[in-house]
Amino acid sequence: MKEIFTKEFRIFFGEDVLEQLAENLIENAYSKVFVLMDENTEKHCWPMLKPYLVDTFPIRIQSGEASKTIQTVQQVWTALQENFADRHALLINLGGGVLSDLGGFAAATYKRGIHFMNIPTTLLAMVDAAVGGKQGIDLDGHKNAVGVFKHPQEIFIYPAFLNTLPxxxxxxxxxxxxxxxxxxxxxxxxxxxxxxxxxxxxxxxxxxxxxxxxxxxxxxxxxxxxxxxxxxxxxxxxxxxxxxxxxxxxxxxxxxxxxxxxxxxxxxxxxxxxxxxxxxxxxxxxxxxxxxxxxxxxxxxxxxxxxxxxxxxxxxxxxxxxxxxxxxxxxxxxxxxxxxxxxxxxxxxx
Ligand SMILES: NC(=O)c1ccc[n+]([C@@H]2O[C@H](COP(=O)([O-])OP(=O)(O)OC[C@H]3O[C@@H](n4cnc5c(N)ncnc54)[C@H](O)[C@@H]3O)[C@@H](O)[C@H]2O)c1
Ligand SMILES: [Zn+2]
The missing domain is CATH 1.20.1090.10 (Dehydroquinate synthase-like - alpha domain)
Incomplete structure:
Protein backbone atom coordinates (compact mmCIF):
# COMPACT_ATOMS: atom_id res chain seq x y z
CA MET A 1 0.00 0.00 0.00
CA LYS A 2 1.20 3.52 -0.79
CA GLU A 3 0.34 6.57 1.26
CA ILE A 4 0.23 10.26 0.47
CA PHE A 5 -0.09 12.27 3.66
CA THR A 6 -0.42 16.05 3.70
CA LYS A 7 -1.34 18.47 6.46
CA GLU A 8 -4.99 18.36 5.45
CA PHE A 9 -5.69 14.82 4.23
CA ARG A 10 -4.43 11.26 4.00
CA ILE A 11 -4.63 9.12 0.89
CA PHE A 12 -4.19 5.35 0.95
CA PHE A 13 -3.57 3.67 -2.38
CA GLY A 14 -3.40 -0.01 -3.35
CA GLU A 15 -4.86 -3.47 -3.08
CA ASP A 16 -4.98 -3.60 0.70
CA VAL A 17 -6.64 -0.27 1.45
CA LEU A 18 -9.93 -1.83 2.49
CA GLU A 19 -8.19 -3.62 5.39
CA GLN A 20 -6.69 -0.25 6.28
CA LEU A 21 -10.13 1.34 6.20
CA ALA A 22 -11.47 -1.32 8.57
CA GLU A 23 -8.61 -0.64 10.99
CA ASN A 24 -9.10 3.11 10.84
CA LEU A 25 -12.81 2.72 11.58
CA ILE A 26 -12.07 0.67 14.69
CA GLU A 27 -9.57 3.29 15.90
CA ASN A 28 -11.96 6.18 15.34
CA ALA A 29 -15.02 4.66 17.03
CA TYR A 30 -17.62 6.63 15.05
CA SER A 31 -21.11 6.62 16.55
CA LYS A 32 -22.58 5.39 13.25
CA VAL A 33 -21.19 4.73 9.79
CA PHE A 34 -23.27 5.63 6.73
CA VAL A 35 -22.33 4.62 3.20
CA LEU A 36 -23.57 6.73 0.32
CA MET A 37 -23.85 4.89 -3.00
CA ASP A 38 -25.72 4.97 -6.28
CA GLU A 39 -27.34 2.00 -8.03
CA ASN A 40 -24.14 1.19 -9.94
CA THR A 41 -21.75 1.37 -7.03
CA GLU A 42 -24.26 -0.55 -4.95
CA LYS A 43 -24.17 -3.33 -7.53
CA HIS A 44 -20.46 -3.37 -8.35
CA CYS A 45 -18.54 -1.91 -5.41
CA TRP A 46 -20.61 -2.32 -2.26
CA PRO A 47 -20.29 -6.16 -2.28
CA MET A 48 -16.49 -5.73 -2.27
CA LEU A 49 -16.53 -3.17 0.54
CA LYS A 50 -19.24 -4.62 2.76
CA PRO A 51 -17.19 -7.49 4.26
CA TYR A 52 -14.83 -4.90 5.78
CA LEU A 53 -17.53 -2.98 7.62
CA VAL A 54 -19.84 -3.76 10.51
CA ASP A 55 -23.15 -2.08 11.30
CA THR A 56 -23.36 0.37 8.45
CA PHE A 57 -26.36 2.26 7.13
CA PRO A 58 -26.54 2.43 3.34
CA ILE A 59 -27.96 5.58 1.73
CA ARG A 60 -28.84 5.24 -1.94
CA ILE A 61 -29.19 8.01 -4.47
CA GLN A 62 -29.68 7.91 -8.21
CA SER A 63 -26.56 8.00 -10.37
CA GLY A 64 -25.71 10.84 -12.72
CA GLU A 65 -24.93 14.55 -12.78
CA ALA A 66 -28.66 15.34 -12.70
CA SER A 67 -28.61 14.13 -9.08
CA LYS A 68 -26.01 16.69 -8.00
CA THR A 69 -28.65 19.06 -6.64
CA ILE A 70 -29.86 20.45 -3.35
CA GLN A 71 -32.88 18.10 -3.56
CA THR A 72 -30.58 15.09 -3.40
CA VAL A 73 -28.54 16.68 -0.61
CA GLN A 74 -31.80 17.02 1.27
CA GLN A 75 -32.47 13.30 0.76
CA VAL A 76 -29.08 12.54 2.30
CA TRP A 77 -29.59 14.95 5.23
CA THR A 78 -33.00 13.39 5.86
CA ALA A 79 -31.61 9.85 5.75
CA LEU A 80 -28.93 10.88 8.26
CA GLN A 81 -31.45 12.53 10.54
CA GLU A 82 -34.02 9.72 10.36
CA ASN A 83 -31.30 7.29 11.36
CA PHE A 84 -30.20 9.50 14.27
CA ALA A 85 -26.77 10.46 12.93
CA ASP A 86 -25.12 12.62 15.57
CA ARG A 87 -22.03 14.79 15.18
CA HIS A 88 -19.78 11.76 15.65
CA ALA A 89 -21.24 9.87 12.72
CA LEU A 90 -19.26 9.19 9.56
CA LEU A 91 -20.36 9.30 5.93
CA ILE A 92 -18.41 7.17 3.46
CA ASN A 93 -18.86 8.25 -0.16
CA LEU A 94 -18.63 5.15 -2.33
CA GLY A 95 -18.77 6.27 -5.93
CA GLY A 96 -17.67 8.65 -8.63
CA GLY A 97 -17.27 12.40 -8.54
CA VAL A 98 -20.98 13.05 -8.30
CA LEU A 99 -21.13 11.04 -5.08
CA SER A 100 -18.01 12.54 -3.52
CA ASP A 101 -19.00 16.12 -4.43
CA LEU A 102 -22.54 15.71 -3.17
CA GLY A 103 -21.81 13.45 -0.22
CA GLY A 104 -18.94 15.68 0.89
CA PHE A 105 -21.21 18.72 0.75
CA ALA A 106 -23.99 16.96 2.66
CA ALA A 107 -21.54 15.80 5.34
CA ALA A 108 -19.81 19.18 5.59
CA THR A 109 -23.12 20.91 6.28
CA TYR A 110 -25.08 18.33 8.32
CA LYS A 111 -25.02 19.47 11.96
CA ARG A 112 -22.33 21.97 10.90
CA GLY A 113 -20.16 19.16 9.65
CA ILE A 114 -19.58 15.48 10.30
CA HIS A 115 -16.57 13.47 9.18
CA PHE A 116 -16.59 11.88 5.76
CA MET A 117 -14.32 9.59 3.80
CA ASN A 118 -14.07 9.12 0.06
CA ILE A 119 -13.77 5.78 -1.66
CA PRO A 120 -13.69 6.79 -5.31
CA THR A 121 -14.85 4.14 -7.76
CA THR A 122 -14.34 5.90 -11.10
CA LEU A 123 -11.04 6.85 -12.65
CA LEU A 124 -12.09 10.50 -12.68
CA ALA A 125 -12.88 10.49 -8.98
CA MET A 126 -9.66 8.63 -8.09
CA VAL A 127 -7.38 11.08 -9.88
CA ASP A 128 -9.38 14.21 -9.27
CA ALA A 129 -12.79 14.66 -7.67
CA ALA A 130 -12.25 12.66 -4.48
CA VAL A 131 -8.98 14.43 -3.69
CA GLY A 132 -8.73 18.08 -2.79
CA GLY A 133 -11.62 18.99 -0.53
CA LYS A 134 -13.84 20.84 -2.98
CA GLN A 135 -17.41 19.76 -2.31
CA GLY A 136 -20.35 21.11 -4.20
CA ILE A 137 -23.54 20.80 -6.15
CA ASP A 138 -25.01 22.35 -9.28
CA LEU A 139 -27.49 25.21 -9.20
CA ASP A 140 -30.07 25.46 -12.00
CA GLY A 141 -27.66 23.56 -14.22
CA HIS A 142 -24.69 25.80 -13.31
CA LYS A 143 -21.87 23.47 -12.42
CA ASN A 144 -20.62 23.44 -8.84
CA ALA A 145 -22.23 26.80 -8.13
CA VAL A 146 -22.80 26.03 -4.43
CA GLY A 147 -20.25 24.36 -2.23
CA VAL A 148 -17.65 24.40 0.50
CA PHE A 149 -14.00 23.61 1.02
CA LYS A 150 -13.68 20.68 3.38
CA HIS A 151 -11.34 17.74 3.19
CA PRO A 152 -12.45 14.18 3.70
CA GLN A 153 -10.92 12.57 6.72
CA GLU A 154 -9.28 9.98 4.53
CA ILE A 155 -9.34 8.81 0.91
CA PHE A 156 -8.99 5.17 -0.03
CA ILE A 157 -8.02 4.40 -3.61
CA TYR A 158 -8.71 0.78 -4.52
CA PRO A 159 -7.93 0.43 -8.24
CA ALA A 160 -9.76 -2.93 -8.52
CA PHE A 161 -13.05 -1.01 -8.46
CA LEU A 162 -12.22 0.10 -12.00
CA ASN A 163 -12.69 -3.44 -13.35
CA THR A 164 -16.42 -2.87 -13.80
CA LEU A 165 -16.16 0.70 -15.05
CA PRO A 166 -17.55 1.17 -18.59
N1 LIG B 1 -14.56 18.24 -6.46
C1 LIG B 1 -13.66 18.23 -7.40
O1 LIG B 1 -12.54 18.66 -7.19
C2 LIG B 1 -14.01 17.67 -8.73
C3 LIG B 1 -13.01 17.45 -9.68
C4 LIG B 1 -13.37 16.87 -10.91
C5 LIG B 1 -14.69 16.53 -11.16
N2 LIG B 1 -15.63 16.77 -10.22
C6 LIG B 1 -17.03 16.38 -10.46
O2 LIG B 1 -17.09 14.97 -10.60
C7 LIG B 1 -18.26 14.64 -11.33
C8 LIG B 1 -17.94 13.57 -12.35
O3 LIG B 1 -17.47 12.42 -11.69
P1 LIG B 1 -17.55 10.97 -12.38
O4 LIG B 1 -17.09 11.08 -13.78
O5 LIG B 1 -16.88 10.04 -11.47
O6 LIG B 1 -19.12 10.73 -12.48
P2 LIG B 1 -20.18 9.83 -11.70
O7 LIG B 1 -20.03 9.93 -10.26
O8 LIG B 1 -21.48 10.22 -12.30
O9 LIG B 1 -19.84 8.33 -12.17
C9 LIG B 1 -19.97 7.97 -13.52
C10 LIG B 1 -20.85 6.74 -13.70
O10 LIG B 1 -20.11 5.57 -13.33
C11 LIG B 1 -20.88 4.78 -12.43
N3 LIG B 1 -19.90 4.04 -11.62
C12 LIG B 1 -19.15 4.54 -10.61
N4 LIG B 1 -18.26 3.63 -10.20
C13 LIG B 1 -18.47 2.52 -10.95
C14 LIG B 1 -17.84 1.24 -11.00
N5 LIG B 1 -16.78 0.96 -10.24
N6 LIG B 1 -18.30 0.33 -11.90
C15 LIG B 1 -19.34 0.64 -12.73
N7 LIG B 1 -19.95 1.84 -12.73
C16 LIG B 1 -19.52 2.77 -11.85
C17 LIG B 1 -21.73 5.77 -11.70
O11 LIG B 1 -22.85 5.17 -11.13
C18 LIG B 1 -22.10 6.73 -12.84
O12 LIG B 1 -23.15 6.19 -13.59
C19 LIG B 1 -18.75 15.93 -11.96
O13 LIG B 1 -19.89 16.35 -11.27
C20 LIG B 1 -17.62 16.90 -11.72
O14 LIG B 1 -18.05 18.24 -11.60
C21 LIG B 1 -15.32 17.31 -9.02
ZN1 LIG C 1 -12.55 18.74 -13.81
Whole structure:
Protein backbone atom coordinates (compact mmCIF):
# COMPACT_ATOMS: atom_id res chain seq x y z
CA MET A 1 0.00 0.00 0.00
CA LYS A 2 1.20 3.52 -0.79
CA GLU A 3 0.34 6.57 1.26
CA ILE A 4 0.23 10.26 0.47
CA PHE A 5 -0.09 12.27 3.66
CA THR A 6 -0.42 16.05 3.70
CA LYS A 7 -1.34 18.47 6.46
CA GLU A 8 -4.99 18.36 5.45
CA PHE A 9 -5.69 14.82 4.23
CA ARG A 10 -4.43 11.26 4.00
CA ILE A 11 -4.63 9.12 0.89
CA PHE A 12 -4.19 5.35 0.95
CA PHE A 13 -3.57 3.67 -2.38
CA GLY A 14 -3.40 -0.01 -3.35
CA GLU A 15 -4.86 -3.47 -3.08
CA ASP A 16 -4.98 -3.60 0.70
CA VAL A 17 -6.64 -0.27 1.45
CA LEU A 18 -9.93 -1.83 2.49
CA GLU A 19 -8.19 -3.62 5.39
CA GLN A 20 -6.69 -0.25 6.28
CA LEU A 21 -10.13 1.34 6.20
CA ALA A 22 -11.47 -1.32 8.57
CA GLU A 23 -8.61 -0.64 10.99
CA ASN A 24 -9.10 3.11 10.84
CA LEU A 25 -12.81 2.72 11.58
CA ILE A 26 -12.07 0.67 14.69
CA GLU A 27 -9.57 3.29 15.90
CA ASN A 28 -11.96 6.18 15.34
CA ALA A 29 -15.02 4.66 17.03
CA TYR A 30 -17.62 6.63 15.05
CA SER A 31 -21.11 6.62 16.55
CA LYS A 32 -22.58 5.39 13.25
CA VAL A 33 -21.19 4.73 9.79
CA PHE A 34 -23.27 5.63 6.73
CA VAL A 35 -22.33 4.62 3.20
CA LEU A 36 -23.57 6.73 0.32
CA MET A 37 -23.85 4.89 -3.00
CA ASP A 38 -25.72 4.97 -6.28
CA GLU A 39 -27.34 2.00 -8.03
CA ASN A 40 -24.14 1.19 -9.94
CA THR A 41 -21.75 1.37 -7.03
CA GLU A 42 -24.26 -0.55 -4.95
CA LYS A 43 -24.17 -3.33 -7.53
CA HIS A 44 -20.46 -3.37 -8.35
CA CYS A 45 -18.54 -1.91 -5.41
CA TRP A 46 -20.61 -2.32 -2.26
CA PRO A 47 -20.29 -6.16 -2.28
CA MET A 48 -16.49 -5.73 -2.27
CA LEU A 49 -16.53 -3.17 0.54
CA LYS A 50 -19.24 -4.62 2.76
CA PRO A 51 -17.19 -7.49 4.26
CA TYR A 52 -14.83 -4.90 5.78
CA LEU A 53 -17.53 -2.98 7.62
CA VAL A 54 -19.84 -3.76 10.51
CA ASP A 55 -23.15 -2.08 11.30
CA THR A 56 -23.36 0.37 8.45
CA PHE A 57 -26.36 2.26 7.13
CA PRO A 58 -26.54 2.43 3.34
CA ILE A 59 -27.96 5.58 1.73
CA ARG A 60 -28.84 5.24 -1.94
CA ILE A 61 -29.19 8.01 -4.47
CA GLN A 62 -29.68 7.91 -8.21
CA SER A 63 -26.56 8.00 -10.37
CA GLY A 64 -25.71 10.84 -12.72
CA GLU A 65 -24.93 14.55 -12.78
CA ALA A 66 -28.66 15.34 -12.70
CA SER A 67 -28.61 14.13 -9.08
CA LYS A 68 -26.01 16.69 -8.00
CA THR A 69 -28.65 19.06 -6.64
CA ILE A 70 -29.86 20.45 -3.35
CA GLN A 71 -32.88 18.10 -3.56
CA THR A 72 -30.58 15.09 -3.40
CA VAL A 73 -28.54 16.68 -0.61
CA GLN A 74 -31.80 17.02 1.27
CA GLN A 75 -32.47 13.30 0.76
CA VAL A 76 -29.08 12.54 2.30
CA TRP A 77 -29.59 14.95 5.23
CA THR A 78 -33.00 13.39 5.86
CA ALA A 79 -31.61 9.85 5.75
CA LEU A 80 -28.93 10.88 8.26
CA GLN A 81 -31.45 12.53 10.54
CA GLU A 82 -34.02 9.72 10.36
CA ASN A 83 -31.30 7.29 11.36
CA PHE A 84 -30.20 9.50 14.27
CA ALA A 85 -26.77 10.46 12.93
CA ASP A 86 -25.12 12.62 15.57
CA ARG A 87 -22.03 14.79 15.18
CA HIS A 88 -19.78 11.76 15.65
CA ALA A 89 -21.24 9.87 12.72
CA LEU A 90 -19.26 9.19 9.56
CA LEU A 91 -20.36 9.30 5.93
CA ILE A 92 -18.41 7.17 3.46
CA ASN A 93 -18.86 8.25 -0.16
CA LEU A 94 -18.63 5.15 -2.33
CA GLY A 95 -18.77 6.27 -5.93
CA GLY A 96 -17.67 8.65 -8.63
CA GLY A 97 -17.27 12.40 -8.54
CA VAL A 98 -20.98 13.05 -8.30
CA LEU A 99 -21.13 11.04 -5.08
CA SER A 100 -18.01 12.54 -3.52
CA ASP A 101 -19.00 16.12 -4.43
CA LEU A 102 -22.54 15.71 -3.17
CA GLY A 103 -21.81 13.45 -0.22
CA GLY A 104 -18.94 15.68 0.89
CA PHE A 105 -21.21 18.72 0.75
CA ALA A 106 -23.99 16.96 2.66
CA ALA A 107 -21.54 15.80 5.34
CA ALA A 108 -19.81 19.18 5.59
CA THR A 109 -23.12 20.91 6.28
CA TYR A 110 -25.08 18.33 8.32
CA LYS A 111 -25.02 19.47 11.96
CA ARG A 112 -22.33 21.97 10.90
CA GLY A 113 -20.16 19.16 9.65
CA ILE A 114 -19.58 15.48 10.30
CA HIS A 115 -16.57 13.47 9.18
CA PHE A 116 -16.59 11.88 5.76
CA MET A 117 -14.32 9.59 3.80
CA ASN A 118 -14.07 9.12 0.06
CA ILE A 119 -13.77 5.78 -1.66
CA PRO A 120 -13.69 6.79 -5.31
CA THR A 121 -14.85 4.14 -7.76
CA THR A 122 -14.34 5.90 -11.10
CA LEU A 123 -11.04 6.85 -12.65
CA LEU A 124 -12.09 10.50 -12.68
CA ALA A 125 -12.88 10.49 -8.98
CA MET A 126 -9.66 8.63 -8.09
CA VAL A 127 -7.38 11.08 -9.88
CA ASP A 128 -9.38 14.21 -9.27
CA ALA A 129 -12.79 14.66 -7.67
CA ALA A 130 -12.25 12.66 -4.48
CA VAL A 131 -8.98 14.43 -3.69
CA GLY A 132 -8.73 18.08 -2.79
CA GLY A 133 -11.62 18.99 -0.53
CA LYS A 134 -13.84 20.84 -2.98
CA GLN A 135 -17.41 19.76 -2.31
CA GLY A 136 -20.35 21.11 -4.20
CA ILE A 137 -23.54 20.80 -6.15
CA ASP A 138 -25.01 22.35 -9.28
CA LEU A 139 -27.49 25.21 -9.20
CA ASP A 140 -30.07 25.46 -12.00
CA GLY A 141 -27.66 23.56 -14.22
CA HIS A 142 -24.69 25.80 -13.31
CA LYS A 143 -21.87 23.47 -12.42
CA ASN A 144 -20.62 23.44 -8.84
CA ALA A 145 -22.23 26.80 -8.13
CA VAL A 146 -22.80 26.03 -4.43
CA GLY A 147 -20.25 24.36 -2.23
CA VAL A 148 -17.65 24.40 0.50
CA PHE A 149 -14.00 23.61 1.02
CA LYS A 150 -13.68 20.68 3.38
CA HIS A 151 -11.34 17.74 3.19
CA PRO A 152 -12.45 14.18 3.70
CA GLN A 153 -10.92 12.57 6.72
CA GLU A 154 -9.28 9.98 4.53
CA ILE A 155 -9.34 8.81 0.91
CA PHE A 156 -8.99 5.17 -0.03
CA ILE A 157 -8.02 4.40 -3.61
CA TYR A 158 -8.71 0.78 -4.52
CA PRO A 159 -7.93 0.43 -8.24
CA ALA A 160 -9.76 -2.93 -8.52
CA PHE A 161 -13.05 -1.01 -8.46
CA LEU A 162 -12.22 0.10 -12.00
CA ASN A 163 -12.69 -3.44 -13.35
CA THR A 164 -16.42 -2.87 -13.80
CA LEU A 165 -16.16 0.70 -15.05
CA PRO A 166 -17.55 1.17 -18.59
CA UNK A 167 -14.98 2.27 -21.22
CA UNK A 168 -16.62 5.63 -21.64
CA UNK A 169 -16.14 6.39 -17.94
CA UNK A 170 -12.54 5.22 -18.06
CA UNK A 171 -11.87 7.59 -20.93
CA UNK A 172 -13.62 10.34 -19.02
CA UNK A 173 -11.10 9.96 -16.20
CA UNK A 174 -8.26 9.98 -18.64
CA UNK A 175 -9.11 13.58 -19.49
CA UNK A 176 -8.26 14.88 -16.00
CA UNK A 177 -5.35 12.48 -15.63
CA UNK A 178 -3.88 13.91 -18.87
CA UNK A 179 -4.52 17.44 -17.66
CA UNK A 180 -2.22 16.80 -14.70
CA UNK A 181 0.62 16.01 -17.12
CA UNK A 182 -0.06 19.08 -19.25
CA UNK A 183 -0.10 21.53 -16.36
CA UNK A 184 2.60 20.06 -14.13
CA UNK A 185 4.77 17.27 -15.50
CA UNK A 186 5.94 17.13 -19.11
CA UNK A 187 7.53 13.66 -18.67
CA UNK A 188 4.22 12.32 -17.43
CA UNK A 189 2.51 13.91 -20.45
CA UNK A 190 4.98 12.24 -22.84
CA UNK A 191 4.39 8.91 -21.12
CA UNK A 192 0.65 9.35 -21.62
CA UNK A 193 1.05 10.19 -25.30
CA UNK A 194 2.65 6.76 -25.71
CA UNK A 195 -0.05 4.97 -23.68
CA UNK A 196 -3.07 3.22 -25.10
CA UNK A 197 -5.51 3.94 -22.29
CA UNK A 198 -7.76 1.01 -23.23
CA UNK A 199 -5.07 -1.50 -22.39
CA UNK A 200 -2.84 0.50 -20.12
CA UNK A 201 -1.17 -2.23 -18.08
CA UNK A 202 0.50 0.42 -16.02
CA UNK A 203 -2.78 2.16 -15.20
CA UNK A 204 -2.20 1.88 -11.45
CA UNK A 205 1.10 3.70 -11.81
CA UNK A 206 -0.45 6.42 -13.95
CA UNK A 207 -3.25 6.88 -11.43
CA UNK A 208 -0.79 7.15 -8.58
CA UNK A 209 1.35 9.75 -10.40
CA UNK A 210 -1.70 11.75 -11.28
CA UNK A 211 -2.98 11.76 -7.69
CA UNK A 212 0.43 12.84 -6.44
CA UNK A 213 0.36 15.85 -8.77
CA UNK A 214 -3.10 16.86 -7.65
CA UNK A 215 -2.34 16.32 -3.95
CA UNK A 216 0.86 18.38 -4.18
CA UNK A 217 -0.92 21.30 -5.85
CA UNK A 218 -3.84 21.19 -3.42
CA UNK A 219 -1.66 21.07 -0.33
CA UNK A 220 0.28 24.14 -1.51
CA UNK A 221 -2.91 26.12 -2.05
CA UNK A 222 -5.92 24.48 -0.39
CA UNK A 223 -8.28 27.44 -0.87
CA UNK A 224 -7.47 28.05 -4.53
CA UNK A 225 -5.96 31.49 -4.11
CA UNK A 226 -3.10 30.84 -6.52
CA UNK A 227 -1.41 27.75 -7.92
CA UNK A 228 -4.47 25.53 -7.45
CA UNK A 229 -6.19 27.51 -10.18
CA UNK A 230 -3.87 25.73 -12.62
CA UNK A 231 -6.13 22.67 -12.21
CA UNK A 232 -8.78 24.69 -14.02
CA UNK A 233 -6.98 24.38 -17.35
CA UNK A 234 -9.65 23.45 -19.90
CA UNK A 235 -12.44 24.13 -17.44
CA UNK A 236 -13.54 27.67 -18.37
CA UNK A 237 -14.63 26.65 -21.86
CA UNK A 238 -15.20 23.04 -20.75
CA UNK A 239 -17.73 23.95 -18.07
CA UNK A 240 -19.62 26.17 -20.54
CA UNK A 241 -19.98 23.20 -22.90
CA UNK A 242 -20.88 20.90 -20.04
CA UNK A 243 -23.61 23.23 -18.80
CA UNK A 244 -24.98 23.71 -22.30
CA UNK A 245 -24.98 19.99 -22.95
CA UNK A 246 -26.67 19.17 -19.64
CA UNK A 247 -29.54 21.43 -20.59
CA UNK A 248 -29.87 20.50 -24.27
CA UNK A 249 -28.59 17.00 -24.95
CA UNK A 250 -30.47 13.81 -24.37
CA UNK A 251 -27.16 12.14 -23.63
CA UNK A 252 -25.13 14.96 -22.09
CA UNK A 253 -21.36 15.29 -22.36
CA UNK A 254 -19.53 13.83 -19.41
CA UNK A 255 -17.35 16.16 -17.36
CA UNK A 256 -14.11 14.77 -18.81
CA UNK A 257 -15.46 14.95 -22.35
CA UNK A 258 -16.38 18.60 -21.89
CA UNK A 259 -12.98 19.35 -20.35
CA UNK A 260 -11.33 17.79 -23.41
CA UNK A 261 -13.12 20.35 -25.63
CA UNK A 262 -11.98 23.03 -23.19
CA UNK A 263 -8.37 21.81 -23.14
CA UNK A 264 -8.12 21.81 -26.95
CA UNK A 265 -9.63 25.31 -27.18
CA UNK A 266 -7.58 26.66 -24.28
CA UNK A 267 -4.42 25.13 -25.75
CA UNK A 268 -5.19 27.31 -28.79
CA UNK A 269 -5.37 30.35 -26.48
CA UNK A 270 -1.99 29.33 -25.02
CA UNK A 271 -0.52 29.05 -28.51
CA UNK A 272 -2.06 32.37 -29.48
CA UNK A 273 -0.12 33.99 -26.63
CA UNK A 274 3.07 32.40 -27.94
CA UNK A 275 3.46 30.07 -24.95
CA UNK A 276 3.24 26.70 -26.70
CA UNK A 277 4.20 25.96 -30.29
CA UNK A 278 1.93 25.16 -33.21
CA UNK A 279 3.36 21.62 -33.15
CA UNK A 280 2.54 21.18 -29.45
CA UNK A 281 -0.97 22.53 -30.03
CA UNK A 282 -1.58 19.96 -32.75
CA UNK A 283 -0.08 17.19 -30.64
CA UNK A 284 -2.55 18.05 -27.86
CA UNK A 285 -5.48 18.13 -30.28
CA UNK A 286 -4.48 14.82 -31.90
CA UNK A 287 -3.94 13.16 -28.54
CA UNK A 288 -7.45 14.00 -27.38
CA UNK A 289 -9.29 13.57 -30.67
CA UNK A 290 -7.80 10.13 -31.19
CA UNK A 291 -9.29 9.13 -27.84
CA UNK A 292 -12.50 11.17 -27.65
CA UNK A 293 -15.10 11.55 -30.40
CA UNK A 294 -15.70 15.12 -31.53
CA UNK A 295 -18.78 16.77 -30.03
CA UNK A 296 -21.27 16.98 -32.88
CA UNK A 297 -23.44 19.83 -31.56
CA UNK A 298 -22.20 23.39 -32.00
CA UNK A 299 -23.67 25.53 -29.22
CA UNK A 300 -24.39 29.16 -29.93
CA UNK A 301 -21.35 31.25 -28.90
CA UNK A 302 -23.36 33.90 -27.03
CA UNK A 303 -24.93 31.21 -24.85
CA UNK A 304 -21.52 29.77 -24.05
CA UNK A 305 -20.33 33.26 -23.14
CA UNK A 306 -23.16 33.64 -20.63
CA UNK A 307 -22.01 30.44 -18.92
CA UNK A 308 -18.38 31.58 -19.00
CA UNK A 309 -19.32 34.93 -17.45
CA UNK A 310 -20.84 33.00 -14.56
CA UNK A 311 -17.62 31.07 -13.96
CA UNK A 312 -16.38 31.15 -10.36
CA UNK A 313 -12.86 32.13 -11.41
CA UNK A 314 -13.93 35.49 -12.87
CA UNK A 315 -13.17 38.86 -11.39
CA UNK A 316 -14.53 42.26 -12.38
CA UNK A 317 -16.51 40.82 -15.27
CA UNK A 318 -13.39 39.52 -17.08
CA UNK A 319 -13.33 35.87 -18.14
CA UNK A 320 -10.38 34.27 -16.45
CA UNK A 321 -8.38 31.34 -17.78
CA UNK A 322 -5.69 28.98 -16.57
CA UNK A 323 -3.56 28.30 -19.63
CA UNK A 324 -0.35 26.49 -20.54
CA UNK A 325 2.82 28.55 -20.18
CA UNK A 326 4.53 25.52 -21.65
CA UNK A 327 3.89 21.76 -21.61
CA UNK A 328 4.14 20.85 -17.93
CA UNK A 329 3.58 24.38 -16.60
CA UNK A 330 0.42 26.44 -16.17
CA UNK A 331 -0.18 30.18 -16.07
CA UNK A 332 -3.15 31.34 -14.02
CA UNK A 333 -5.36 34.45 -14.16
CA UNK A 334 -5.13 35.09 -17.87
CA UNK A 335 -7.81 37.25 -19.51
CA UNK A 336 -8.75 36.60 -23.10
CA UNK A 337 -11.05 38.57 -25.35
CA UNK A 338 -14.36 37.27 -26.65
CA UNK A 339 -12.91 37.21 -30.15
CA UNK A 340 -10.00 35.04 -29.01
CA UNK A 341 -12.36 32.69 -27.22
CA UNK A 342 -14.48 32.38 -30.35
CA UNK A 343 -11.36 31.54 -32.39
CA UNK A 344 -10.29 28.99 -29.81
CA UNK A 345 -13.64 27.19 -30.01
CA UNK A 346 -13.55 27.32 -33.83
CA UNK A 347 -10.14 25.62 -33.64
CA UNK A 348 -11.72 22.72 -31.76
CA UNK A 349 -14.28 22.23 -34.54
CA UNK A 350 -11.76 22.74 -37.38
N1 LIG B 1 -14.56 18.24 -6.46
C1 LIG B 1 -13.66 18.23 -7.40
O1 LIG B 1 -12.54 18.66 -7.19
C2 LIG B 1 -14.01 17.67 -8.73
C3 LIG B 1 -13.01 17.45 -9.68
C4 LIG B 1 -13.37 16.87 -10.91
C5 LIG B 1 -14.69 16.53 -11.16
N2 LIG B 1 -15.63 16.77 -10.22
C6 LIG B 1 -17.03 16.38 -10.46
O2 LIG B 1 -17.09 14.97 -10.60
C7 LIG B 1 -18.26 14.64 -11.33
C8 LIG B 1 -17.94 13.57 -12.35
O3 LIG B 1 -17.47 12.42 -11.69
P1 LIG B 1 -17.55 10.97 -12.38
O4 LIG B 1 -17.09 11.08 -13.78
O5 LIG B 1 -16.88 10.04 -11.47
O6 LIG B 1 -19.12 10.73 -12.48
P2 LIG B 1 -20.18 9.83 -11.70
O7 LIG B 1 -20.03 9.93 -10.26
O8 LIG B 1 -21.48 10.22 -12.30
O9 LIG B 1 -19.84 8.33 -12.17
C9 LIG B 1 -19.97 7.97 -13.52
C10 LIG B 1 -20.85 6.74 -13.70
O10 LIG B 1 -20.11 5.57 -13.33
C11 LIG B 1 -20.88 4.78 -12.43
N3 LIG B 1 -19.90 4.04 -11.62
C12 LIG B 1 -19.15 4.54 -10.61
N4 LIG B 1 -18.26 3.63 -10.20
C13 LIG B 1 -18.47 2.52 -10.95
C14 LIG B 1 -17.84 1.24 -11.00
N5 LIG B 1 -16.78 0.96 -10.24
N6 LIG B 1 -18.30 0.33 -11.90
C15 LIG B 1 -19.34 0.64 -12.73
N7 LIG B 1 -19.95 1.84 -12.73
C16 LIG B 1 -19.52 2.77 -11.85
C17 LIG B 1 -21.73 5.77 -11.70
O11 LIG B 1 -22.85 5.17 -11.13
C18 LIG B 1 -22.10 6.73 -12.84
O12 LIG B 1 -23.15 6.19 -13.59
C19 LIG B 1 -18.75 15.93 -11.96
O13 LIG B 1 -19.89 16.35 -11.27
C20 LIG B 1 -17.62 16.90 -11.72
O14 LIG B 1 -18.05 18.24 -11.60
C21 LIG B 1 -15.32 17.31 -9.02
ZN1 LIG C 1 -12.55 18.74 -13.81
Missing amino acids: DVERRNGFAELSKHGLIKDSDFWLELVKTDEKKAENLDKLIYKSIKIKAAIVSKDPLEEGIRKSLNFGHTIGHAFETHSLIHDEKPLKHGEAVVIGMIAEAWLSKNLGWISEKELHAIKNYFLSRFPKYSAQPDFETLLVYMRNDKKNRNGQINFSLLKKIGKAKIDVNCSEEEIQHAIAFYYS
